[in-house]
Amino acid sequence: MHVRARSIPSPDAPVSAAPGSGRRGLLVDLSPLRESPAFARLWIGGAITGIGGQMTIVAVGLQVYDLTASTFAVSLVGVIALIPMICFGLYGGMLADAFDRRTVALTAAVVTWVSTAIIAVLAWSGSELVWPLYLLTTINAVSTTIVGTTRQAILPRLLPARLLPSAAALSGIAAGVMVTVGPALAGVLVAGVGFRWTYTIDVVLFVAAFLGIASLPKILPEGGVSRLPGLASLVDGWTFLRTAPNVRMTFIVDIVAMTFGNPRVLYPAVGTLLLGGGAITVGVLTAAGAVGTLLSSLDSGRLGRIDRQGRAIERAIIVYGLAIACFGAVLAWVTFSGTATHDAADANLPAIVIAAIALAVAGAADNISSIFRMTILQAAVPDAVRGRLQGVFTVVVTGGPRVGDLYIGLAASAFALWVPALAGGLLVVVLVWTLVRVQGAFRRYDARTPTP
Known part of the structure; x- marks a missing residue:
């Protein structure tokens, strides 16, 4: 089965420039945000969503410890999700090479949002079961991995090659903000308003991801698709x-x-x-x-x-x-x-x-x-x-x-x-x-x- 690639529509197409044109300062280069509105929306949405995701990661660990008083039980949150994350990282890459990347990212984002919402519902219901937290955080990690894999495959279609290093640096800034602000907010919120509101705030923040992804044009792989997801595609x-x-x-x-x-x-x-x-x-x-x-x-x-x-x-x-x-x-x-x-x-x-x-x-x-x-x-x-x-x-x-x-x-x-x-x-x-x-x-x- 062959799927013809479609180019990105002109309204959000990056502004072309010859290599080296446009003098950039020595500090942070914001050119990717200025030249590609699609990238700007995706970057802002990902940064906001990432803060919420870090909040939930920390809050789940705190809740598991609160329920079990076991450090080992907390460590299992990450251990259980490791193998599925690796497998679906590979599978997500195959999906991104076989279908519209916007659809793949949006579908995985919906799964992430739903799993977070269910965690919030369980917290509001007063559930003291640990296994649903393991299951839901694994699903959350898997779908987030697919979103991340697909998102990185999308970026070169939104920006000229000369701006890719600047875009990667902006991603580093966003990641730094996520891993500092998210855990700090989680600690304050869990102590102040409890697990229920902490998860609920993440559910609300995740709307930013939908705004960033849903506004993208269709992004089909260039050159057609020779294989659908499976072992042959991986090979x-x-x-x-x-x-x-x-x-x-x-x-x-x-x-x-x-x-x-x-x-x-x-x-x-x-x-x-x-x-x-x-x-x-x-x-x-x-x-x-x-x-x-x-x-x-x-x-x-x-x-x-x-x-x-x-x-x-x-x-x-x-x-x-x-x-x-x-x-x-x-x-x-x-x-x-x-x-x-x-x-x-x-x-x-x-x-x-x-x-x-x-x-x-x-x-x-x-x-x-x-x-x-x-x-x-x-x-x-x-x-x-x-x-x-x-x-x-x-x-x-x-x-x-x-x-x-x-x-x-x-x-x-x-x-x-x-x-x-x-x-x-x-x-x-x-x-x-x-x-x-x-x-x-x-x-x-x-x-x-x-x-x-």
Whole structure:
């Protein structure tokens, strides 16, 4: 079955411009919002909806703990959803390459909205059952994954290639706002008005997603559809990936970075056993990465001028690895200097500040790498297979940190808290430096002539 692609109607078509035209400032580049009203609506709707989604994620964890008094029960909220998220990330990519992407995103958004609404109804009914929360949050995570996969496949149809780095930076800003404002609001609302109103507010905020998606034109894959969703379609996507060394390398270096350089699971033990400060230190270390992400996104004007994006990814990930190694070195210094403290009220402030700065640098470097990796994926991959490759990207960014959690946990248990971050960060530097020299074409990748 072949489906003919349709171009985006002219009212929302991006304004064309020659590469390099239109001087952009050094700070955040708002050109994508100005030049494509469709992108602007999608971005604003996604940001508002993301805040509500983060509220619900935090509120569900709090409610599960309130019902069970079990940290393990809370952890199952994410664990149960992991495999379905990976599977439907791939399936969502196939859907995006087979049907109108606007319809796929809108249908998945409806499922997300309905699952959130049912959670709210259960809260208003006074239900004390935990299993419906597991089921509904899994459905919610799956449909949100499909929305995200399809949305990323839509963006290159709304914007010229020269604005894709700026659009990715704007997405980083939106993500930074989501993960800072959403959880904070959830804590305030749950404490102030309870679970019922917290979920209900998310249901209302989600209307913004419909406004962003429903206003899009029809977006069918360019070049027609050779296969409907299924195993053969998935094989076609993987076959293309085998012939796309630059795109493949973006996945590989990200897996390396997230496997060996993602020390988030150390934070509770670090706050309790090394740096002191307890939960406050954990919050500071967690927020540091988000702050780095947000600050680096504000420099999208400069990032949009970089053409050697493969080399930029290499350098960003090397800086990331060095920053994580610096974080590990702080932990090692505290350990061997005898300044470790278990006292929540007597924190080692100098060490916490240095560790937070290192993690902020890591967050900024990771975001810059993400901006260019996403740009290469969107610009170099043909539209007909972009959804499936975006699905693989979703699997990488979802699964990589979980594998990293396993490495960090095992290494910390076998050796010491400082070992996995210090050794892992240095390993990231060595592996990425080696990989990009084995495949020299990746370092020569030029955004002016994107090749997969």
